[in-house]
Amino acid sequence: MVHRRKVEPDRTRILSRNLSSETVQFLRGLGIDPTGKEELWIEALTHGSTGEKRNYERLEFLGDRVLGLSIAEWLYERNDGPEGKLSQRLNALVSREMCARIARQIGLPDHIRLGKQARDDGGADSDNILGDVMESLLGASFVLRGFEPSRDMVRDLWSKAMASHAGQQKHPKSALQEWAAGNQRKPPEYELIDRSGPDHAARFTVRVTVKNVGAVDAVANSKQDAETAAAKKFMETYS
Template structure:
């Protein structure tokens, strides 16, 4: 379980310190290889390392932002798509270990595989190098995304949907609980709820606007 010298050079160029090669070999190994150990456990750990790294970064850089706004940005920046984009940018697909069928099926360019690989590398980095060093790698690799527009202008309903998925919750449920006013000036009150989290209501002149306002209020309250 030794790394290819080119892979080791690549990892060190990203800012990781490689000592225990089998750990990094595992982080780059997809389950399709049939090896006894693959990246699943390291991906689980790396997901948490990434979340804390980005949350700390946003907290320090966005002192005037409300919690809901921070949560919206966090969810966008740690999403599977965001992780996959970073993995592509650093050339991770050249180093992923896949079984022949998975590679033939295009798994090397799959958002799911690349996103998991990126998180697994961060998990390995945490074990090998500690949190501070791995956070520095995150800040280097995610700098463009954090400086960009990821999560800044997402529609409230999309943001809430992503928040629910990212927190392993059921999808948000919307229902009109009241209609009032004359036909030319109707008012709609919508309740949005997430199972085992909570519910909020908002009122607007259209069902669509009421849903958006309810989603925004939910994120501000629970996000």
């Protein structure tokens, strides 16, 4: 059975509608001057669990596109590989996991505005939330400063990831699909076994099965990540 618990907004306390001095310094460290524009940056850092009307969701929607275009342009400039290879790297560099990793590297968890229950449940370290807020900051940057400064911020924050091998190896699900075909097996089947925890810290358990070979389970913060982890674990176990 898949379990799902709805998270109600936390109204047990009123959060300040002013940026703390620490958050102001954090933003300035990213090259952003929030003076006179605090409301937008507060919105970018606010999770829905606070119960406030304005939270990061709209800015996240925008920032996702800013990030995607920034990375796509960067890859196009640096590589002359085919579209498939570029897409493979793009997907890795804009993934929720990568966004969350960048967020932790810059110290973003300390500045997210969460309701008490969400914070107690570990929301400040959730890949889902960290990835979303990282994108919402890019969305706010685009609204206030336009594309070029926001693209420059992406290139600065993602420089180590771009220099790494992220996305250069074949995706685990693609590798498993090819392995099954090459060994004359039926395609792998993915099944959601369980979903637990609140929305901001959800845990998904996925099972991948290749008939007449075996099955493995994996757990992650999203169904997609759990499928990827299961495929990787299956290859490590059976290939």
